[in-house]
Amino acid sequence: xxxxxxxxxxxxxxxxxxxxxxxxxxxxxxxxxxxxxxxxxxxxxxxxxxxxxxxxxxxxxxxxxxxxxxxxxxxxxxxxxxxxxxxxxxxxxxxxxxxxxxxxxxxxxxxxxxxxxxxxxxxxxxxxxxxxxxxxxxxxxxxxxxxxxxxxxxxxxxxxxxxxxxxxxxxxxxxxxxxxxxxxxxxxxxxxxxxxxxxxxxxxxxxxxxxxxxxxxxxxxxxxxxxxxxxxxxxxxxxxxxxxxxxxxxxxxxxxxxxxxxxxxxxxxxxxxxxxxxxxxxxxxxxxxxxxxxxxxxxxxxxxxxxxxxxxxxxxxxxxxxxxxxxxxxxxxxxxxxxxxxxxxxxxxxxxxxxxxxxxxxxxxxxxxxxxxxxxxxxxxxxxxxxxxxxxxxxxxxxxxxxxxxxxxxxxxxxxxxxxxxxxxxxxxxxxxxxxxxxxxxxxxxxxxxxxxxxxxxx
Amino acid sequence: xxxxxxxxxxxxxxxxxxxxxxxxxxxxxxxxxxxxxxxxxxxxxxxxxxxxxxxxxxxxxxxxxxxxxxxxxxxxxxxxxxxxxxxxxxxxxxxxxxxxxxxxxxxxxxxxxxxxxxxxxxxxxxxxxxxxxxxxxxxxxxxxxxxxxxxxxxxxxxxxxxxxxxxxxxxxxxxxxxxxxxxxxxxxxxxxxxxxxxxxxxxxxxxxxxxxxxxxxxxxxxxxxxxx
Numbered sequence: 001x002x003x004x005x006x007x008x009x010x011x012x013x014x015x016x017x018x019x020x021x022x023x024x025x026x027x028x029x030x031x032x033x034x035x036x037x038x039x040x041x042x043x044x045x046x047x048x049x050x051x052x053x054x055x056x057x058x059x060x061x062x063x064x065x066x067x068x069x070x071x072x073x074x075x076x077x078x079x080x081x082x083x084x085x086x087x088x089x090x091x092x093x094x095x096x097x098x099x100x101x102x103x104x105x106x107x108x109x110x111x112x113x114x115x116x117x118x119x120x121x122x123x124x125x126x127x128x129x130x131x132x133x134x135x136x137x138x139x140x141x142x143x144x145x146x147x148x149x150x151x152x153x154x155x156x157x158x159x160x161x162x163x164x165x166x167x168x169x170x171x172x173x174x175x176x177x178x179x180x181x182x183x184x185x186x187x188x189x190x191x192x193x194x195x196x197x198x199x200x201x202x203x204x205x206x207x208x209x210x211x212x213x214x215x216x217x218x219x220x221x222x223x224x225x226x227x228x229x230x231x232x233x234x235x236x237x238x239x240x241x242x243x244x245x246x247x248x249x250x251x252x253x254x255x256x257x258x259x260x261x262x263x264x265x266x267x268x269x270x271x272x273x274x275x276x277x278x279x280x281x282x283x284x285x286x287x288x289x290x291x292x293x294x295x296x297x298x299x300x301x302x303x304x305x306x307x308x309x310x311x312x313x314x315x316x317x318x319x320x321x322x323x324x325x326x327x328x329x330x331x332x333x334x335x336x337x338x339x340x341x342x343x344x345x346x347x348x349x350x351x352x353x354x355x356x357x358x359x360x361x362x363x364x365x366x367x368x369x370x371x372x373x374x375x376x377x378x379x380x381x382x383x384x385x386x387x388x389x390x391x392x393x394x395x396x397x398x399x400x401x402x403x404x405x406x407x408x409x410x411x412x413x414x415x416x417x418x419x420x421x422x423x424x425x426x427x428x429x430x431x432x433x434x435x436x437x438x439x440x441x442x443x444x445x446x447x448x449x450x451x452x453x454x455x456x457x458x459x
Numbered sequence: 460x461x462x463x464x465x466x467x468x469x470x471x472x473x474x475x476x477x478x479x480x481x482x483x484x485x486x487x488x489x490x491x492x493x494x495x496x497x498x499x500x501x502x503x504x505x506x507x508x509x510x511x512x513x514x515x516x517x518x519x520x521x522x523x524x525x526x527x528x529x530x531x532x533x534x535x536x537x538x539x540x541x542x543x544x545x546x547x548x549x550x551x552x553x554x555x556x557x558x559x560x561x562x563x564x565x566x567x568x569x570x571x572x573x574x575x576x577x578x579x580x581x582x583x584x585x586x587x588x589x590x591x592x593x594x595x596x597x598x599x600x601x602x603x604x605x606x607x608x609x610x611x612x613x614x615x616x617x618x619x620x621x622x623x624x625x626x627x628x629x630x631x632x633x634x635x636x637x638x639x640x641x642x643x644x645x646x647x648x649x650x651x652x653x654x655x656x657x658x659x660x661x662x663x664x665x666x667x668x669x670x671x672x673x674x675x676x677x678x679x680x681x682x683x684x685x686x687x
Contacts, residue, residue, distance in 0.1 A: 039577070046556035046557055343550075351565060351569065352540040352542065353541075354537055451511075452514055454548060455504060
């Protein structure tokens with residue numbers, strides 16, 4: 001029985017008895033792992049197989065936590081996208097800012113057929129050019145937001161809103177949000193003639209079509225186009241060239257508005273520069289009210305805002321709580337597993353394994369669980385994101401109009417949760433980090449073990 | 460091989476101090492087989508841990524191959540355990556998830572043996588204890604005697620100078636005990652090992668060249684069996 005040779009010296013190439021004919025084949029994966037870290041992976045694989053249930057429990061815990069984080073982040077991104085859609089629909093630009101100055105004495109002048117500036121103070125037209133020269137400003141256009149008291153078809157007096165539009169830049173301003181459904185939009189040559197684009201709803205109410213005449217401040221304009229704004233978002237009933245609006249409009253005090261505007265639409269060269277541009281304009285026109293898309297987003301009310309609050313408050317807390325619980329669970333189970341393996345690790349130390357090698361082994365196991373958790377979490381996150389997109393009802397977004405009309409524009413927005421690569425990567429990293437944190441605690445426990453723990457009764 | 464002089468090791472337990480080994484002095488020659496015998500709690504295992512570079516004494520010298528183990532750094536002690544000392548445990552201490560061959564290979568991991576050599580040496584070690592056909596069995600698929608054979612193969616695969624065995628037959632029946640002791644004796648003779656074996660079993664101790672009796676932490680006498 002013992003007459004056979006003892007272990008061959010290092011480097012011996014003698015045939016292994018286990019490889020001889022008639023010996024049982026390697027069912028344990030011998031030869032599957034080659035190279036220096038072979039033993040590391042064999043040990044890791046076997047240990048995870050032994051603790052399969054526990055490993056899956058930790059993996060699912062981490063997966064649930066990061067899945068929730070992913071869903072909340074995706075829903076949050078979806079709300080941001082929905083807000084952007086709403087703002088773009090209602091205001092036309094997402095990188096935009098609107099510069100106005102409240103009138104000091106909003107006039108009580110309500111002359112029929114007078115085209116008035118309402119609650120906004122006039123600004124010099126030249127200010128538009130000054131703004132357009134500021135750093136990070138892509139373009140700027142002046143406009144005049146006016147109202148006219150007119151008798152309606154039912155005989156009652158009603159305010160119609162008239163927008164003086166920079167025909168050279170019709171895509172910068174409220175017209176940009178709409179869609180021309182009939183006729184055409186303004187061209188730069190329209191500045192010299194009395195033409196108008198009218199809102200589709202106003203066209204129906206007033207029975208107007210392309211080529212119909214529309215009267216603004218006792219002046220006939222030829223309708224060249226009909227624009228459909230987003231649901232309830234029409235910021236004006238009639239759009240006329242800015243030059244005509246300056247010629248016909250009056251301030252609350254009755255002064256003409258030649259070379260004046262009461263709103264400047266500004267587009268920043270990128271979303272990241274919106275705040276910088278806002279600051280620059282504040283320096284240029286200290287008394288101005290500058291409204292950015294972020295400010296507008298804060299003014300949004302309705303279901304969309306409710307969803308934003310729900311996700312921002314409850315969602316974040318639930319995700320954070322789930323993540324903390326998952327981390328705690330992973331940490332406790334890992335420490336418990338290391339404690340149960342006291343004699344095993346003590347034995348390895350008695351065999352000459354260094355503490356760092358044992359810590360590496362535990363960390364490897366934790367990393368593998370973390371990768372499992374990340375996979376589960378990302379899958380759960382994508383499933384949750386898809387579910388939200390599938391089940392989320394249409395949400396309404398209401399935004400107060402800034403043309404002094406006191407109206408609120410409302411639009412229906414579909415909430416679609418957006419899972420981005422950045423969110424996915426963050427979720428995966430969170431799961432792996434959580435597992436590694438748990439592994440670090442287990443490793444800390446293992447590092448305190450001594451070779452004499454090989455004699456421990458805990459096994 | 461070993462020269463212990465005035466070795467004391469105390470533990471703090473329940474607020475008090477317990478001296479597990481007191482002023483122990485003992486010499487063990489190269490290739491000698493010494494049994495350490497004593498009752499439970501007499502300090503046998505602590506003495507074995509001191510010999511195995513697992514513990515440092517509070518006082519005294521643990522001379523091993525010309526070095527004092529009490530003065531070596533943790534890294535040096537780890538290297539001594541990895542290369543020069545083999546351990547056999549009463550409870551076998553096999554890693555339950557690893558096969559017999561992989562358990563043996565675990566002892567070669569600290570020496571950074573290339574994988575192919577590792578497998579070859581583990582196979583030969585198992586062959587030498589008569590378990591070549593059980594190489595890929597898990598410990599749970601082996602009998603107690605077979606598990607202890609794997610433990611012995613694991614201890615010897617790195618070709619140590621010293622084999623330290625803590626009650627190696629304590630968990631085995633009488634027949635298996637005799638088989639294991641015969642195996643150890645054969646390996647000791649063939650390899651020229653220094654064998655230190657802790658036991659409370661007089662039959663097992665009787666096979667050694669010398670017996671060191673321990674009582675209350677003191678190595679009271681070290682005699683050849685025929686002198687007892």
